[in-house]
Amino acid sequence: MKADPIGVATGSYYIDGDHACAEGAIAAGCRFLAGYPITPSTEVAERVAERFPKVGGMFIQMEDELASMAAVVGASWTGTKSMTVTSGPGFSLMMENLGLGAMMETPCVVVNVQRGGPSTGLPTLTGQADMMQARWGSHGDYEIIALSPNSPQECFDLTITAFNLSEQWRVPVLFMMDECVGHMTEKVVIPEPDEIEVLPRKYYQGDKESYRPFKFNGAADLAPMIKAGDGYFIHITGLTHDERGYPIINAEAQGKNVSHLVDKIRNNVEKISIFEEDCIDDADVVVVSYGISSRVALKAVEDARAKGIKVGTLRLVTVWPFPEGRIQQLAGKVKSFVVPEINMGQIVLEVERAAKGKAKAILVPHAGGWVHDPDDILAAIEEGAA
Amino acid sequence: MSETEQEFTETLTIPPPEEDLHHPMEQYLRMERLPHIWCSTCGIGTIITAFISGLQKSELDREKVAVVSGIGCSGRAAGYLRLDSFHSTHGRAIPFATGLALGNPDLKVAVISGDGDLVAIGGNHLIHAARRNINMTIVCINNFNYAMTGGQAGPTTPLEANASTAPYGCYEFPFNLPYLAESSGAVYVARWTALHIRRLTNAIAEALLKPGFSFIEVICPCTTLYARRNRLGDGLDLMRFYHDNAIIRHGADTREVDIGFQDRIIVGKFIDKEKPTFLEKRDQYLKSKLGEQFIPYKGPNDGH
Ligand SMILES: Cc1ncc(C[n+]2csc(CCOP(=O)(O)OP(=O)(O)O)c2C)c(N)n1
Ligand code: SF4
Ligand SMILES: [Mg+2]
Secondary structure, eight states, rough: OOOOGGOOOOEEEEEHHHHHHHHHHHTTTTTTEOOOOOOTTTTHHHHHHHHHHTTTOOOOOOOOOHHHHHHHHHTTTTTOOEEEEEEEHHHHHHHHHHOOOOHTTTOEEEEEEEEOSSSSEEEEOOOOHHHHHHHHHHHSSSOEEEEEOOSHHHHHHHHHHHHHHHHHHEEEEEEEEEEHHHHOEEEEEEEGGGGGGGOOOOOSSSOOOTOSOOSSSSSSSOOOOOOOTOOOOOOOESSSOTTTTOOOSSHHHHHHHHHHHHHHHTHHHHHHOEEEEEEETTOEEEEEEOOOOHHHHHHHHHHHHHHOOOOEEESSSSEOOOOOOHHHHHHTTTTTEEEESSSHHHHHHHHHHTTSHHHHHHHOOOOSSSSSOOHHHHHHHHHOOO | HHHHHHHHHHHHHHOOOOTTTTOTTTBBOOGGOOOOSSSTSSSSHHHHHHHHHHHHHHHHOOOGGGEEEEESSGGGHHBBBBBEEEETTTTTTHHHHHHHHHOOTEEEEEEEEEEEEIITTHHHHHHHHHHHHHSSSEEEESSSSBBTSSSBBBBHHHHHHBBBTTTTTTSSSSHHHHHHHHHOOEEEEEETTTTHHHHHHHHHHHHHHHEEEEEEEEEEEIIIIIIIITTSSSSHHHHHHHHHEEOOTOOGGGGGOOTTOOEEEEEEEEOOOOOOOOOHHHHHHHHHHHHHGHHHHHOOOOOH
């Protein structure tokens, strides 16, 4: 389906990633945002607060991020595409109801414009240290989808992808920006509405008695949803439940419910994953990166090639689910992976795990506050090629 | 079998049900989920009955009524009601309900949950939803303790009452819920006990029909934990206590309705006033500022 023209501000702009993300959400059909101000994400909420009244959307500034996330899950069950936006400290508070969203299989988008942590950390400066929290932040076993844009243009484009993925897989999708991308101003082209593909929610059509809000087969054909207020009298709970949504507290029900939450993503990694590769075929070293670090790495890659090192790049656009299979394939061919990230080693652990010792995984850490010095990445590439 | 045993067994023999024997509230209950988890003589079931009667009395289209609970014995309410029902996380029933109420303005959302859920962990959400005057009805089941987790002290445990985490008695000052709700902005505030079924039913009907944030506190016996620990007797004793100690005082100053341990309980409708709801205020205000540019949220809306 094509985007509703009312939400698409077609044109060419010079805006930052936060503003582009807001426009992407509105273009994607998002009409509910509940949030709480936090640097460096606030501009997303501010732009939405200004734009929503003119496109028929509903913005509410909640009392905290616990409430924001809970409201988003509730609003999504009314049939409105819903989102929230935050940064590290707020992301921590959202974990409780992010788990609820995962358990209730509720489509929604959570934007995290990452800053340096832990705790209040570096409110105004960049970081990429919430990547593992994105994957494991709420308690219990579940799978999630997370994307990481590396430019304002992608903040627009991929926010739409995030909404589409959340509808397709009935799962909260995490939009893991970083302060650099959020506050970087570049040209952003918003296309015509009929060039924007949006995925409408899949609704159940059939008799009310036989409706089941869940289908636990771990496959791609998830149960279609209904809207609260349509007379289905659904029950939806955060407790372990059956396909009717009714709580069942035993190991067998837990097995079915949790396996489904995990399998629906794990069995479909290939369908969900988005990554970009360059000069991979004859590479000895592959730089695996995401977000702003993928752009900083380009300088190091150029310098390495100038020195005659065969280096390729793999940029994770979706970071979760992790494209384990692809890394495994490459591990058989390349000597090493170089992973620059603005944290003390997170995604490098996934690379290492997937490589299973067949190729080295070299971390280029950065504690946050600024991007890498490309020379540090270059040094790691040289080490990896040796 | 002794004679008394035989007699006992005979009295227990229930005659086979006639074909069309149905519980009058069957339509409103998820019969397939019964029996429920509540202890016998717990007051929560009575409150559910009053809720269903109140809903019927309100004549609201039940398809447009959603119910949300948090976590706790009281929080299980949503799970038994045949309405669109959501069982959220501990303390977050009100923000979850806010999402529903704003996401679909045609819905009337009722939150049924416990004192711990709504006032301790969810206290911040309670006061802010009241301040905004979100269109929702809160039924706060106050059993003076955290029952689900085994009878710990909570924000409404009266001074000196015993609880598992207040083994020598409670020395924290409790909240006065009607006062809290009123001062936070609720447009309808009432308190009843699980004994006052007819009045509670009427209050629920009235609150459901009242646009804006309505708050009903229901004093409820938790026989298994709070009553046993404090040696207050069985279910009937508690009902007798409510009968003897509840004082109906409509319009009472909410500052004066706090509850002491085994003290008088002032009940009644305390507040019933007019104030624009969040959505009314928002629409009217934005329209005045933006004129023709303003497009009211009609939801449910996914941009199509
Ligand atoms: C975040 C979180 N903390 C603690 C708990 C454990 N817990 C479950 S119910 C409950 C208290 C419920 O008390 P109340 O709301 O008064 O309900 P009651 O059981 O008394 O009806 C607690 C602390 C939880 N489920 N989630
Ligand atoms: S523990 Fe108390 S509140 Fe919970 S069901 Fe039993 S009597 Fe009711
Ligand atoms: Mg309680």
